[in-house]
Amino acid sequence: MTLMVKKFGGSSVATPEKIMAVAQRVINDKRSEDKVVVVVSAMGDTTDHLVEMAKLMTNVTTGREMDMLLSTGEQVSIALLAMAFTKLGYPAISMTGFQAGVSTNTAFNKANITHIEPSRVLSELDKGKIVVVAGFQGMTEDGDITTLGRGGSDTTAVALAGAMKADVCEIYTDVDGVYSADPRAVSTAKRMKEITYNEMLEMARLGAVVMQPRSVEMGKRYGVPIHVRSTFSQQPGTIIREVYTVEEKEFVIRGVTHDTNVAKIAILGVPDSPGIAYKIFAALAKANIDVDMIVQSIRNVDKSIIDMVFTISKADVVEARAIAEKVGKELNILGVVIEENVAKVSVVGAGMFGSPGIAATMFGALSDAGINIEVISTSEISISCLIQANQAEDAVKVIHSRFFSDEA
Amino acid sequence: MTLMVKKFGGSSVATPEKIMAVAQRVINDKRSEDKVVVVVSAMGDTTDHLVEMAKLMTNVTTGREMDMLLSTGEQVSIALLAMAFTKLGYPAISMTGFQAGVSTNTAFNKANITHIEPSRVLSELDKGKIVVVAGFQGMTEDGDITTLGRGGSDTTAVALAGAMKADVCEIYTDVDGVYSADPRAVSTAKRMKEITYNEMLEMARLGAVVMQPRSVEMGKRYGVPIHVRSTFSQQPGTIIREVYTVEEKEFVIRGVTHDTNVAKIAILGVPDSPGIAYKIFAALAKANIDVDMIVQSIRNVDKSIIDMVFTISKADVVEARAIAEKVGKELNILGVVIEENVAKVSVVGAGMFGSPGIAATMFGALSDAGINIEVISTSEISISCLIQANQAEDAVKVIHSRFFSDEA
Numbered sequence: 001m002t003l004m005v006k007k008f009g010g011s012s013v014a015t016p017e018k019i020m021a022v023a024q025r026v027i028n029d030k031r032s033e034d035k036v037v038v039v040v041s042a043m044g045d046t047t048d049h050l051v052e053m054a055k056l057m058t059n060v061t062t063g064r065e066m067d068m069l070l071s072t073g074e075q076v077s078i079a080l081l082a083m084a085f086t087k088l089g090y091p092a093i094s095m096t097g098f099q100a101g102v103s104t105n106t107a108f109n110k111a112n113i114t115h116i117e118p119s120r121v122l123s124e125l126d127k128g129k130i131v132v133v134a135g136f137q138g139m140t141e142d143g144d145i146t147t148l149g150r151g152g153s154d155t156t157a158v159a160l161a162g163a164m165k166a167d168v169c170e171i172y173t174d175v176d177g178v179y180s181a182d183p184r185a186v187s188t189a190k191r192m193k194e195i196t197y198n199e200m201l202e203m204a205r206l207g208a209v210v211m212q213p214r215s216v217e218m219g220k221r222y223g224v225p226i227h228v229r230s231t232f233s234q235q236p237g238t239i240i241r242e243v244y245t246v247e248e249k250e251f252v253i254r255g256v257t258h259d260t261n262v263a264k265i266a267i268l269g270v271p272d273s274p275g276i277a278y279k280i281f282a283a284l285a286k287a288n289i290d291v292d293m294i295v296q297s298i299r300n301v302d303k304s305i306i307d308m309v310f311t312i313s314k315a316d317v318v319e320a321r322a323i324a325e326k327v328g329k330e331l332n333i334l335g336v337v338i339e340e341n342v343a344k345v346s347v348v349g350a351g352m353f354g355s356p357g358i359a360a361t362m363f364g365a366l367s368d369a370g371i372n373i374e375v376i377s378t379s380e381i382s383i384s385c386l387i388q389a390n391q392a393e394d395a396v397k398v399i400h401s402r403f404f405s406d407e408a
Numbered sequence: 409m410t411l412m413v414k415k416f417g418g419s420s421v422a423t424p425e426k427i428m429a430v431a432q433r434v435i436n437d438k439r440s441e442d443k444v445v446v447v448v449s450a451m452g453d454t455t456d457h458l459v460e461m462a463k464l465m466t467n468v469t470t471g472r473e474m475d476m477l478l479s480t481g482e483q484v485s486i487a488l489l490a491m492a493f494t495k496l497g498y499p500a501i502s503m504t505g506f507q508a509g510v511s512t513n514t515a516f517n518k519a520n521i522t523h524i525e526p527s528r529v530l531s532e533l534d535k536g537k538i539v540v541v542a543g544f545q546g547m548t549e550d551g552d553i554t555t556l557g558r559g560g561s562d563t564t565a566v567a568l569a570g571a572m573k574a575d576v577c578e579i580y581t582d583v584d585g586v587y588s589a590d591p592r593a594v595s596t597a598k599r600m601k602e603i604t605y606n607e608m609l610e611m612a613r614l615g616a617v618v619m620q621p622r623s624v625e626m627g628k629r630y631g632v633p634i635h636v637r638s639t640f641s642q643q644p645g646t647i648i649r650e651v652y653t654v655e656e657k658e659f660v661i662r663g664v665t666h667d668t669n670v671a672k673i674a675i676l677g678v679p680d681s682p683g684i685a686y687k688i689f690a691a692l693a694k695a696n697i698d699v700d701m702i703v704q705s706i707r708n709v710d711k712s713i714i715d716m717v718f719t720i721s722k723a724d725v726v727e728a729r730a731i732a733e734k735v736g737k738e739l740n741i742l743g744v745v746i747e748e749n750v751a752k753v754s755v756v757g758a759g760m761f762g763s764p765g766i767a768a769t770m771f772g773a774l775s776d777a778g779i780n781i782e783v784i785s786t787s788e789i790s791i792s793c794l795i796q797a798n799q800a801e802d803a804v805k806v807i808h809s810r811f812f813s814d815e816a
Binding site for chain 1: 553
């Protein structure tokens with residue numbers, strides 16, 4: 001017997017026909033002794049449609065009432081999917097987030113799961129039913145409905161698998177696994193049979209879009225293997241877990257990622273005295289702006305001023321500029337320069353810490369291709385270089401070819 | 409301060425614009441000290457649309473999963489209406505049936521409210537909020553979502569008003585009150601300022617469609633005055649309550665109703681021995697077929713056989729015929745004759761018990777108009793005659809003109 005959670009996203013359940021196809025697929029894969037929980041998102045563009053209606057009522061499309069509204073999307077999906085299973089001869093029961101025991105904090109629109117009490121889910125499984133659970137939603141202590149924000153259905157699936165001590169959580173998606181680079185950029189990118197939670201988290205942070213970091217963290221915390229696989233194929237995909245278990249030709253580097261949703265801020269002529277960096281970054285943190293790749297360079301020893309360079313998400317440029325200029329004025333700096341035409345290219349691998357040649361190989365590949373590196377930053381399991389945005393895909397290709405054999 | 413529940417049906421909230429108009433209307437009518445709960449149905453044809461989707465999944469559009477599906481309709485309405493109030497500057501909060509404390513039994517699709525615990529509603533009112541509650545839905549002890557079936561939103565509104573000891577429950581609808589006859593049939597029909605619960609129940613039973621009997625019964629049980637009024641007018645409508653309170657020219661008869669959704673069954677040549685009627689009606693009751701206007705006539709004294717005549721709803725004809733023929737065979741009867749081309753016309757009035765001339769006046773009106781009476785039945789507050797269906801509107805007109813002055 002395998003106890004498993006399977007998650008299907010909105011595009012997999014976009015129409016009644018597709019919902020029936022999901023039911024058929026789950027049944028085909030299910031051995032009679034297996035216990036299966038299916039987590040689903042709202043149908044296709046339902047969420048967009050609900051948001052549109054809300055916009056006709058108000059310009060405040062946040063808060064408690066938005067979650068009341070949006071949570072209906074998954075509730076429609078679960079009811080229809082449970083009907084599909086029953087129609088195909090398999091007893092099934094649908095459950096809202098609340099009914100499945102998903103408790104959250106009160107951060108409407110982006111709530112965090114605080115606890116899952118899966119006793120009703122387990123008891124329905126024991127009765128031989130397939131349990132269909134609404135992703136993306138939960139309930140506060142006070143009985144208010146919440147949604148979990150972006151990637152919320154993945155989070156529901158992994159957290160529920162953790163709470164039930166499931167054998168595996170399968171995430172069905174439109175790609176068939178985690179690749180050594182974005183296959184749209186690198187045609188020879190390799191699908192990984194396995195990857196560690198830490199590598200996946202680092203790749204997600206550095207631009208890979210397969211999984212939201214939140215659900216990978218949840219898997220890591222509860223020790224749930226996450227199987228990322230294709231809705232449209234029977235082939236196994238990539239299993240995200242704590243350590244490798246399969247024999248596989250070991251690549252030190254597990255992935256090459258790139259991220260063009262990045263902007264570079266240079267704060268020029270900052271007085272080089274204690275607490276200055278704190279003032280700048282505290283102001284940015286207060287505005288919830290994530291800062292990455294911080295570099296501090298001595299510009300002129302005589303004048304005791306330095307330049308601070310860091311990267312942020314493109315979405316934060318306007319706000320970050322205002323903050324940087326305001327703080328800069330107080331600190332009497334020379335100026336703020338923002339460049340949006342940049343990209344971050346990174347290599348990720350848990351084994352790189354003991355392999356000193358990685359950085360040299362990466363820089364060499366970029367140099368040979370005539371690509372200039374503007375900023376470098378490293379972590380225990382990654383190295384990132386900031387380059388010009390229009391060179392990002394070339395950079396991924398040349399780096400990938402150095403670390404991976406280009407044979408298919 | 410008035411504590412009130414206002415209920416708006418699906419056609420009143422069919423579009424975002426109409427939802428905004430409902431919010432505006434509620435606010436215009438609200439004095440600052442009033443406490444207002446608004447109960448709403450699903451938007452326009454949302455329920456039909458959801459049923460259509462369910463039919464694409466399965467032919468079993470009943471049971472738990474249907475309620476999971478259908479209850480999303482009201483949840484969308486309440487979220488949007490709460491947003492509309494907030495947009496107009498009035499703090500509001502939406503609540504599902506569950507959140508408003510509506511507990512039901514487990515009869516999915518037609519659940520009965522077993523209990524309402526309105527403490528959260530009352531506490532939000534105390535905070536100065538307008539509370540928007542989803543009609544038509546509740547939750548079982550086990551946490552399953554239920555719907556209340558036809559007229560369910562009215563029932564929610566009246567039951568909630570009862571549980572909160574509200575001063576009044578206002579039902580907003582597309583007619584502006586309860587009339588002495590269907591205004592489409594009788595142009596001189598009069599709007600009643602007040603009518604008793606018992607009269608309204610009898611009128612509903614006998615064909616008036618303004619209110620479902622269930623919510624009127626609920627109002628009677630909890631002593632909540634129900635104000636039936638128009639969504640599109642500021643005029644007061646009709647108040648349904650235990651006894652009259654206003655000075656009004658007293659009509660003994662309060663309404664003339666007609667019902668063409670009726671069929672007559674004659675079971676001919678039934679042996680006239682004890683327990684025979686029980687056998688027939690027990691079999692019908694077991695199939696949930698409501699029987700009305702029962703008449704038993706001696707046909708032939710010598711042969712000791714009788715005819716049994718009764719009426720049922722047209723929807724039950726096929727099943728009733730099968731039952732009558734099966735039971736009839738066992739009883740060795742002469743035959744079963746069913747006539748669908750009939751209508752029931754009735755007069756209703758709580759004061760008629762002490763006015764012996766009512767029946768004579770009604771029969772005289774029909775006789776003068778050349779309308780033949782096939783079956784007569786009476787209750788403490790009504791008299792009904794079964795006639796040919798094509799004479800129903802004429803019958804209502806002539807009876808109405810005898811009991812009501814035709815002046816506008």
